Amino acid sequence: xxxxxxxxxxxxxWLEAPVRLVDQGPIDYLCLDYLAEITMSIVQKQKLxxxxxxxxxxxxxxxxxxxxxxxxRGITVIANAGGVNPVECAREVKRLAPDLKVAVVLGDDLYDxxxxxxxxxxxxxxxxxxxxxxxxxxxxxxxNAYIGAFPLVEALRTGAQVVIAGRCTDTALALAPxxxxxxxxxxxxxxxxxxxxxxxxxxxxxxCTGGNCQVDWQTIPDFANIGYPxxxxxxxxxxxxxKHPGTGGRIHSDVVKEQLLYELGDPKNYITPDCIADFTTxxxxxxxxxxxxxxxxxxxxxxxxxxxxxxxxxxxxATGSLVYSWPEAYAKARLAxxxxxxxxxxxxxxxxxxxxxxxxxxxCHGPAALPVPDVPEVQLRIGVRGPDRKQVDRFxxxxxxxxxxxxxxxxxFGDGRPPVREVVAYWPALVPxxxxxxxxxxxx
Amino acid sequence: MKIPLSQIAHARSGDKGDTANIxxxxxxxxxxxxxxxxxxxxxVKTFFGSFVQGRVERFxxxxxxxxxxxxxxxxxxxxxxxxxxxxxxxxYGAALLRMEIEVTPGEL
Numbered sequence: 001x002x003x004x005x006x007x008x009x010x011x012x013x014w015l016e017a018p019v020r021l022v023d024q025g026p027i028d029y030l031c032l033d034y035l036a037e038i039t040m041s042i043v044q045k046q047k048l049x050x051x052x053x054x055x056x057x058x059x060x061x062x063x064x065x066x067x068x069x070x071x072x073r074g075i076t077v078i079a080n081a082g083g084v085n086p087v088e089c090a091r092e093v094k095r096l097a098p099d100l101k102v103a104v105v106l107g108d109d110l111y112d113x114x115x116x117x118x119x120x121x122x123x124x125x126x127x128x129x130x131x132x133x134x135x136x137x138x139x140x141x142x143x144n145a146y147i148g149a150f151p152l153v154e155a156l157r158t159g160a161q162v163v164i165a166g167r168c169t170d171t172a173l174a175l176a177p178x179x180x181x182x183x184x185x186x187x188x189x190x191x192x193x194x195x196x197x198x199x200x201x202x203x204x205x206x207x208c209t210g211g212n213c214q215v216d217w218q219t220i221p222d223f224a225n226i227g228y229p230x231x232x233x234x235x236x237x238x239x240x241x242x243k244h245p246g247t248g249g250r251i252h253s254d255v256v257k258e259q260l261l262y263e264l265g266d267p268k269n270y271i272t273p274d275c276i277a278d279f280t281t282x283x284x285x286x287x288x289x290x291x292x293x294x295x296x297x298x299x300x301x302x303x304x305x306x307x308x309x310x311x312x313x314x315x316x317x318a319t320g321s322l323v324y325s326w327p328e329a330y331a332k333a334r335l336a337x338x339x340x341x342x343x344x345x346x347x348x349x350x351x352x353x354x355x356x357x358x359x360x361x362x363x364c365h366g367p368a369a370l371p372v373p374d375v376p377e378v379q380l381r382i383g384v385r386g387p388d389r390k391q392v393d394r395f396x397x398x399x400x401x402x403x404x405x406x407x408x409x410x411x412x413f414g415d416g417r418p419p420v421r422e423v424v425a426y427w428p429a430l431v432p433x434x435x436x437x438x439x440x441x442x443x444x
Numbered sequence: 445m446k447i448p449l450s451q452i453a454h455a456r457s458g459d460k461g462d463t464a465n466i467x468x469x470x471x472x473x474x475x476x477x478x479x480x481x482x483x484x485x486x487x488v489k490t491f492f493g494s495f496v497q498g499r500v501e502r503f504x505x506x507x508x509x510x511x512x513x514x515x516x517x518x519x520x521x522x523x524x525x526x527x528x529x530x531x532x533x534x535x536y537g538a539a540l541l542r543m544e545i546e547v548t549p550g551e552l
Binding site: 037038128212213214215254257258259260261262263264265266267268279280281282283284314317319353355357359363364365366367368369370381383384385423424425426428 | 454455456458459460461465467469471491492493494495503504505506507508509510512514520521523524525527528529530534535536537538539540541542543
């Protein structure tokens with residue numbers, strides 16, 4: 001049995017979580033998932049400004065802080081902290097933790113290969129709309145193929161104590177040590193599916209240990225000290241989800257079911273670079289306090305393609321708000337919305353979308369919201385999105401004047417006019433597996 | 445008789461681009477057939493009204509006593525484009541639990 005922990009569900013997750021996983025009980029592998037789709041375009045921009053950046057900057061200091069303990073306890077770290085610059089990330093880790101052996105996985109970054117891929121006849125057409133990539137070619141900010149667990153396994157085979165990848169799948173982080181230690185093969189579809197589903201359960205950190213859980217949330221103990229998840233993996237593909245004793249949170253089959261369904265599409269066809277996992281074959285059993293054992297998982301052969309995520313400059317947006325108090329707060333907010341829309345129209349401003357919603361009334365649930373009587377206060381939130389930065393900027397001046405010139409009891413304007421933000425959009429595409437060659441480098 | 449879905453099920457929701465997903469899970473296995481009968485794709489689409497511009501798909505997970513719904517074009521463009529406060533549909537699961545379903549006392 002090996003213990004694989006996940007101490008980070010996204011870049012910005014709780015900084016103490018990985019430290020506590022190392023300190024509060026035994027683990028063999030510490031996985032850290034830093035990359036959301038939006039993260040790739042952010043790190044690409046940072047790299048364009050400074051060629052030594054472009055990775056999750058929280059990661060090297062964490063390795064410096066944990067270096068001694070990782071070495072003493074024989075814990076290996078696997079992280080997709082590399083962003084679009086895994087080599088510089090690794091160099092910074094070596095600078096702060098010189099005693100750790102560090103390996104990087106390269107080959108997912110296609111930013112400099114887009115034109116050559118197109119020239120070779122790979123259309124990189126949008127998976128959802130079918131549009132050719134030429135539509136947005138000159139606005140691309142980043143392009144990465146999602147790579148699976150086997151390139152990470154190659155890095156583990158070097159004996160590295162820290163493995164840094166760029167855009168690997170979230171599930172590959174936890175699957176890789178199982179393949180490495182149990183000798184699973186590239187065609188062991190059931191085993192690869194089992195490890196993939198283990199990775200899916202833990203990839204969002206504490207969301208499988210009681211975080212964001214609807215079941216009896218009022219009684220979930222000690223959120224402030226919530227335990228992050230640990231997979232106790234067996235060579236036959238069964239595994240148990242648990243956490244260190246004495247930590248907060250709760251692990252129960254109801255909690256694990258919620259996370260299994262999180263961001264799920266077709267449950268019979270969960271496609272990763274490593275396999276296709278069938279979520280309708282999963283068997284769950286509560287096997288002790290804060291222990292859920294998972295078995296029975298079936299998988300099918302991997303697809304011939306890899307997914308590519310391309311980020312491109314889309315346009316601009318801004319969102320501002322005003323608060324209206326009782327009485328008739330909702331009616332005042334909707335009148336203010338009509339005034340703003342009329343003024344935008346008078347100015348001749350054109351946007352792709354103008355969206356208004358009323359927080360405290362129905363912003364989250366829309367037509368599905370619980371009808372409520374006259375509420376104490378609401379927040380009107382109005383946003384616009386469009387291709388022209390100047391027009392979006394002009395919109396940001398149209399809210400605050402209503403404090404003096406619109407319906408009564410407007411407040412909540414203390415932050416001034418809202419900032420204009422760049423909109424980065426995503427272009428999902430496929431490439432044949434053979435077009436992507438990964439390689440591993442040990443950083444001296 | 446009519447009961448809110450929350451009496452027999454819990455839920456979690458999330459996003460993939462402009463598509464929201466809602467996993468609806470029966471607390472007790474014996475209530476899964478009620479979910480199958482009462483919580484149809486059509487009813488979910490109607491419940492969310494103008495929030496769902498596209499179609500609603502339903503998938504069955506009898507092994508977990510659960511249904512998974514995909515609500516296409518329901519997040520105002522999704523992820524980075526969306527102007528909505530809940531651009532990732534994080535609260536859609538809670539919303540759906542308010543839906544009323546029809547059951548017989550013997551089923552509960």
